[in-house]
Amino acid sequence: MxxxxxxxxxxxxxxxxxxxxxxxxxxxxxxxxxxxxxxxxxxxVIDGLKEVLKELKYIGKNLNQLVTLAHMGRVTVIHLDSTLQVFSELRDAVRMILERKRW
Missing domain, CATH: 1.10.1220 (Arc Repressor Mutant)
Incomplete structure (x- = not known):
């Protein structure tokens, strides 16, 4: 306007x-x-959001690469323990940021 x-x-x-x-x-x-x-x-204003989004982007890229390899038949077994751990930490960080900004 x-x-x-x-x-x-x-x-x-x-x-x-x-x-x-x-x-x-x-x-x-x-x-x-x-x-x-x-x-x-x-x-x-949410501090730390840039770092969280950066980590989400990396996780998304890795998952896309794994899905592509699985569709090509080059990967049949995927161990996502470390990915799950990082994703859980990221989820907790987002939850903490959101709870900090409640009014």
């Missing part, structure tokens, strides 16, 4: 710096951050 109205307000320089830092942490512009907060929207 096009922003067609300019809104100004007075505040202390400390408050402005705090808002600026919060907006930066959220990955939003100050304008978008303030608008979201004023409209009662929840701004959630």
């Amino acid at each position: 096009k922003k067609d109205i300019k809104f100004s307000t007075r505040m202390t320089s400390g408050d402005r710096e705090s808002i600026k830092e919060l907006a930066k942490q959220s990955g939003m512009s100050m304008s978008n951050y303030v608008t979201a907060c004023c409209l009662g929207k929840q701004v959630v």
Whole structure:
């Protein structure tokens, strides 16, 4: 949506710096951050998500390779104990991140 109205307000320089830092942490512009907060929207920042998604990507690639080899008949028995262990740890990490952000 096009922003067609300019809104100004007075505040202390400390408050402005705090808002600026919060907006930066959220990955939003100050304008978008303030608008979201004023409209009662929840701004959630999840630390560590990049690493979790990276691990999920690796697991997905490995599983795809195993499935391809199985379809080719080159693999008949697959031991997924280590994959299951890593996946369980990843699941626990995601659960911890989600529980930490409950309000």
